[in-house]
Amino acid sequence: MKKKILAMMLSLVVVSSLALTACGKNSSSTNGDKKSTPKTLVYAQGADPRGLDPAFVDDGESAKVIVNVYEGLIKYKEGSTELEPGLAKSWEISSDGKEYTFKLREGVKFHDGTPFNADAAKINIERQLPPKATEDMPYASFTFGEVEKVEKVDDYTVKIKLKKPYTPFLANLAMSLAAPMVSPAALEKNNGNLNENPVGTGPFKFVSWKKGESITLEKNNEYWGDKAKLDKVVFKFTKENSVRASELMTGATDIMDGVDPNDVQKLKDNKINVITENGMNINYMAFNTERAPFNDPRLREAISYAINRDELVKFLYQGFAEVAKAPLPSFIPGHNDKVKSIEYNPEKAKQLLKEAGKENLSVKIITYSNPRPYNPVNGQKLAEAVQNYLSKVGVKATIDVYQWKEYKEKTKQGEGDILFYGWTGDNGDADNFMSLFDSKEIKSSLNVSKYNNPEVDKLLSKARQTPNGDERNNIYKEMQDVIAKDAPWVTISHAKDMIAASPKVKNFKIHPTGVVFLKNVDKE
Known part of the structure; x- marks a missing residue:
């Protein structure tokens, strides 16, 4: 009898062991099966979008989300x-x-x-x-x-x-x-506006937007083309460059833009991939040309002479940007490499200010607090550097700093005598950059300097009706000469596009337009 009881107990132990082993195998298989584990990618950028309806926005933060929806x-x-x-x-x-x-x-x-x-x-x-x-x-x-x-x-x-x-x-x-x-x-x-509730045909669908924190998208399983490899994408909003870099190094995020040049080596030392490409962009300082004091081209010229762009770009961007002599990047057809931009000459600046009777000029600068693709160090640092140059020629400048969405509204309302802005090309065509000087775009707010020159408008119209080729390119070159003399902008730099990504991220490519297409991106 004892032998039978012992045999039964041993049988139960074996059966229990086999069951536990089987459960363990199933559990391991489920957790280890890469196909069944949802893939979530966290993309960190410096600010919220202004909105998610492509008809109502004009900023890169919005566009990065929009192109995936x-x-x-x-x-x-x-x-x-x-x-x-x-x-x-x-x-x-x-x-x-x-x-x-x-x-x-x-x-x-x-x-x-x-x-x-x-x-x-x-x-x-x-x-x-x-x-x-x-x-x-x-x-x-x-x-x-x-x-x-x-x-x-x-x-x-x-x-x-x-x-x-x-x-x-x-x-x-x-x-x-x-x-x-x-x-x-x-x-x-939604009463004709999808800024809060985007619905497109793209590879990802909108899930939620926590203002000031994140936007979540999920894979569109009904997509008409090749499906996305990621199951979920989270766009996370973190203003400070250094914080985004730290989160990337700790694995809290997978990709970040707005890489501060000061953080590049530290990221590389932590096995983070730093991807760079020549940027299709322009970083500039705009004068409000619609009212005094900068409706006077002599004062715009004087201030332009006061700024040492070579020193400024070298100091702020440490080799990750080049001085912009013209609004167009050099690789876009129509770029004028012979344009006569105003070079640094503080004595000339003082002379012109004296001639205009503005030796004690005071101006208001407005700028943005977050990094931008064309200015990864942020607008405040750039404004403070310019403020220092202006003080050397006797110009007193105050600076008001706003978060990006509020800043956009302030520029639209015409606040500030001097403001900082930039542009990333939408399509690789010269018109896309030169339209920023079109008087018709003052109302739309794309022409932030509120610059109005009938000669420029006429050249723009002519270029738009001219087929691609040398004739069209020469019209844009002529336009750049006219604009350089009027000095509605101080062209500062063309930044390299920089993205930092975890080595777990696969097949991410920088796009020249500055947006992030994530359909083909994968994550280990």
């Missing part, structure tokens, strides 16, 4: 500004350059289930045309200003008719702002 008719090839089909699978341009006919993809749906078709495309463009366009649509005139009307040819064909030939139009349709398509049903549900 929405898509346009045309898109860029990976890592370049070359164009390829997006939601339009093909297009034709009339011989007179005034009609663009797009064949649309079939079977594409917005995240809310609304079908994408010719009606949707028509609604998206027409809401940014008069009389529907509103003053808070900063890119509407820039992108669709030459559109006369939009016609639905059939359910999957749409025709856009222009008032006159407009060479940059096709490139503009690939931009991350204004051009992306939003859900018509969502527009109706």
